[in-house]
Amino acid sequence: MAISNRRRSKRIIQNGGDCRQRETKVKTIRRIAIVMSLLTFGLLAGCSSTHNAQQSQGIPKRIVSLTPNNTEILFALGAGSRVVGVTNACDYPPEARNLPKVGDTNINIEKVAALKPDLIVAHKLLNNSAIKRLRELGFRVIATNPETIAQVECAIKEIGAQVGASTKAAHIAELIQRTFDETKKRYINSQPVNVLVVVQASPLWAAGPGTFVDEMLMTLNCKNAAGDAKPGFSMFPVETAIAKDPDVIVVTREEDKYFFTKSEIWKHTKAVKNGRVVVVNPDLLFRAGPRLALGLAELEHAIRLK
Template structure:
């Protein structure tokens, strides 16, 4: 009898301990929940220096610039994207998303989509400050992506978007793939014996624009062992036609879809690129958007400048 009583007491003790462990206020159970919550929340500093914190992976995302959209889709977040700009044209699925406007976005439309996250861009953060503040006041998390002209910083942008959206592993894989492809292009460029001078035109006559130092295109030309004819100037520049004629580039690349008109310009007939019909066009989106397709842009320029090396 005494033995049965002891056994009964032991069973009750075990049951009591288990019950306490499952109580909401139990220290161990609460600690586990806190640790889980901490793992799900993430904080990332944006281009304005603001710390943006999300408690869980966003289920609805609005993108305010095409480059952000391209990154999101590449990270497998196409389903989560609920709103894009009127300019979003890649991938094709982006065209099916709700449009929230262009340079001036529709705040009411964005709020109606009930997003957990809005990806803005530093290039329009000042002009769009009022609208972004309205979104913040409505309780929407707004992350401002850095404006950059350096490929290395694009990797950081992808990494940060990956962290915010719970796709950090995919982001790291994407970055590794981009670096690998660029390394292969740089390796091929090492075979080049005679460097060519290249003039890149991003806007046609009468208001001609090109790109100088500290731009993606300048970095791309350096990566493929070519010389930018406008390298002595900074950023996106208005060009005097005499400057181009004087520089006498070996190759001319346009980014607006009409390279043929360059061949018939008055006074350009003695420029090497025109004389030898080495004038080509590349897709502007590939060489200007801060996203995964920049590597494709490098390759397109490389094939135009050194076809004998890069078209093999």
């Protein structure tokens, strides 16, 4: 059942977490830039793509995370007490907000070095220049770059192996996979629902193919209204989107929901006429970590159970 699915998803998050919608205060341009930079890069396939830190150096006691998704993974693995530095964007779990900051998309190498980490967990492409410099300084760095659900599971396992939490990592990965598999079975014979997932209302940015969102929609047997857009997150012509006449419009901010419900040009779409403009926490949809399973459950609730 969908309710048990949501409960199972929550078990993979350390300390449970609050599933209520958080109000997003980040400026629109900054939000899109971070989403684009994190989720539109390519990835080497398989779980063996980034074995670039030596496990023989032992279990780390001081870890610095250079991206929000890696911070979430580390805390979910039970290594949160060993995390000594994060970025300004690392806002989950709440205790991560109080840790020393080493930058945002631009990493301050001196601040990282001052924390004396014995492991740095980075994004392979977003942190590319920082990774090179940190390795030159002799720091142990592991870099991941997942862009599919399966590759997120691989990243969790790899980080788990590096921090001495392989068993827990395997359990988290298995729960994510089971959540997606069981959800897909529930809707395999259901009538497809046409869904537009919006990153920004005006100008319109949508989630196209090659995103976690697209994979979630396929799992729910939904049609991505932006499925023929450019891969990743990109501007999507309003006329094209309206012509698709989505059954449901998913947004990530209350102000975007207000925009669609009050817009003269959108008022004749099925989603607006039927009151199917729904808000979902963007971190559950866009962040490559354990909460993607919870994001699937939230999408299921918003699309299939209303």
